Amino acid sequence: MKDLPPPPGDLAPNVLHPLCPSRQVLQMLTSRWGALILVALAGRTLRFSQLRRELGDVSERMLAQTLQGLEAHGMVRRVAHDVVPPHVEYSLTLIGDEAAGLVRGLAGWVERRLPDILSVASQR
Amino acid sequence: MKDLPPPPGDLAPNVLHPLCPSRQVLQMLTSRWGALILVALAGRTLRFSQLRRELGDVSERMLAQTLQGLEAHGMVRRVAHDVVPPHVEYSLTLIGDEAAGLVRGLAGWVERRLPDILSVASQR
């Protein structure tokens, strides 16, 4: 089981290349709920429903689906306690934490620059 | 890209708040073509068709639409030379360059970590 050559035929991974897998990974990290889940999960562990309330308006379906995608790519860790009323905890993996840091950086920048962005006076 | 909802009735901008405009701005910066356009435009000026070839597979419709959204939010500057065969140049604004830097950071990270991400061995 060795590493597969990431970019099919190409030399290095490049998001500008249509067929490079990096593009899909980037899209999952920046997808509507993907990005917000990373932000919400940064530095803490949350249960499914806590996460749901945290994001405010995700449907259960989307939350579950997005979490599965993030988990499948090693960004999120899922720990299920086999108890009667289900109890499942989600947290970031090491690599997920790295991604979250970058996503948070972007989200934070948007929040700080929001006034300038909304008053499109920031031209030039 | 849709219109932004009412300003934040909350104290500070927060992407985790469903009604905060920052959420839409973040989405536009991280949208499929929005993010890639920022990456492609970082540090240089490109014409419409050059940008199109650069991204590899955007349709003209999506490129034009996404560029308009970015321009409307002051991220991209559009300069049209009124000549016979159209000649339009696109470049980043100051604020657009800031956003592009962060998006590139994320994209670059994905490219570098791709092997680890694809071989989901990066757990823990």
Added chain:
DNA sequence: GGAAGTACGTACATTTTTGTAAGTATCAAC
């Protein structure tokens, strides 16, 4: 003369994403 390049706009069609509602098993509170 015919083809291609340029920067789009505009219908229309398809694909992808996201949401809604209901179901599951069990326990606790009212």
Added chain:
DNA sequence: GTTGATACTTACAAAAATGTACGTACTTCC
């Protein structure tokens, strides 16, 4: 005993994103 909470899944449906094809007004190249 009805309701609510928990963590989902599964059909089905609506909404949003994206693509396709064609038109434009010229000019250059073959």
